[in-house]
Amino acid sequence: MTDTPADPALTADHLAKRYRTRGPLALDGVTMSVPTGTITAVVGPNGAGKSTLIRTWMGFERPTSGRVTVTGIDPWQRRPQALAHIGYVPQAASLYRDLTVADHLALAVTLRRGFERSVAVERLKSLGIGPSKRASELSGGQQAQLGLAIALATRAPVLLLDEPLASLDPLARREFLSVLVAAVRADGHTAFLSSHIVTDVEEACERLVVLSAGHVLLDSDVAEARAGHRIVTVLAPSAAPPTPWDVATFTGPGETRLVLSRTTDPTVGRPASLEEIVLGYLSSARASGADAAAWAA
């Protein structure tokens, strides 16, 4: 298949994944498409299915039902071809503890055709990460940067990053994201990263997917999401009945009750932050029993 700007880089079509025969669904009817050239963040609590979704695109997991594609290729059916289009950053613990930085790059050269070692070397040099340091001697931030440098040096058009920020301090997170955004913008690549911390990805991403208990609760452009949601502070939960456009009521700072409304009406409350939007959707999922259903299953 020929890539065109109109082709989505990643798709999921009614994707369901169950790890055990009678176990709960880790992903339940997920349908989405990630446009080429965008940076998309999937956020959600632990166990929401974020890693499963990324691993399914990697061809590491076989869909129980439904289908996924990477640049039009089914990664389960044609894994080598699909992986040739993916630069993958697994969790920081996925490095070889006893190999040096240089060894990791040498390993990547032997494993990946077209791996541009010089690209990785330049990035690591600019970050002050020496080639002779062992992975176990690197800080969490440096390990994440090494993983990112390797993924970027594959020159793959699609980057999949599985919780790359999880173990990083705030400064390291900021550095990581700035490198990612700069690289993706420069090369016109597509990036899809998972996180359970909304504020981390707020600045970096154009698109946001909220996932909970295997369901997509929100799949939207970040700017549209911000423009389309507002927050109303209520003094007592029973003061006003919920309206059809209310997403959920949740607890804000100082035990205040906040209502997330799906509206663009500037007379309603105040603009919602991305974190409030995510919290509202996650609260709605909890109230609707999606999580409870998962427990019951």
Add this chain to the structure above:
Amino acid sequence: MGALAGAVTSARLTFKVHRFEVLAVSVGSLIVAASALIVTYRLNSVGVTTQCLLQWLSGGPDAAGACKDPVSQWAGINESEGGKVLAAMALLPYAIGLFLGVPLVGRELEARTAATAWGLAGSRSRWLFGRLMPVLLLTLALGALTAVTAAILDTTRTGDGLWSNLYQDAELFGAPVVAHAIAGLGIGLVVGAVMGRTLPALIVGAVVAIVLFNVGQQWHESFLPESAFGTQGPVTAISVRPTTGPPLSGADLADAAARVMDPDLDYRFQTADGQLLTREAAIATVPAGTTDVGAWLVTNDTPVFEGPSAALTSAWQLRETLGFGLLGGLLILLTFPVVERARPT
């Protein structure tokens, strides 16, 4: 990067990632090999004579007279040190294979590095091949070292060619040792890949190897001709006499001898002046026209030993090598689809 440079880099990184196991099995193999050579040297240093060893064969280590001390010393070294080293050498090839095989895929899954490697490598089979080749070569090299040094030790332990009952030890030296190492590697690889945990896989692999070792022993014994059972060591006149068939003609001694001696067994005869003769040499001493070759040999050249022949030993070794080698090869091949379907955590 060229194919050769890529292979060298891959080997270097494989050995570096698994350097503990590589170091452990390499040092272990060298220690055992050195021990075998030291025991061999100590046995040879005793300077026990052929005559004394023949006495020992006939009467055990308490041989009388001038032979008593050297035979006692020789037998002591042979049984204690030689036996222990050879026992270690029996297990070593399996240990080499298991220690090198289990972590190759198992640790990648356990340490979560498989996600990095398999995310980079388009083909997991290509990745496994690159990892496997240097480890397979090391396994073959260490297996060969064990095989050769075990052969040197066992030859000395069995009288330096004085008698050829190496059949009982046939799986402990030569090509079968290398085959055991390959089987161990195959078991380790596939169990490690299926379980994805190094220590449990090592334990399960060891249990499987022990079962396989015992099955091999049973198979080995079942291959021995019935006539060879219980005939290791000194023989009686009955052993070289035909129990059935027409009276023997002395016209063709070789034919007559063949009919009184089991072709699957090997014999040694001691002449009156103390010379030790092989089967062929003993037959050559039988005068033409002798009607009862067996009786003549028993009377004139005292038969001192009979046991499975060198040909039988070689035939068994071939079977053992093919059996274990094929099993190991199949298990190694089986690892490829297992890895293709494995789920990196």
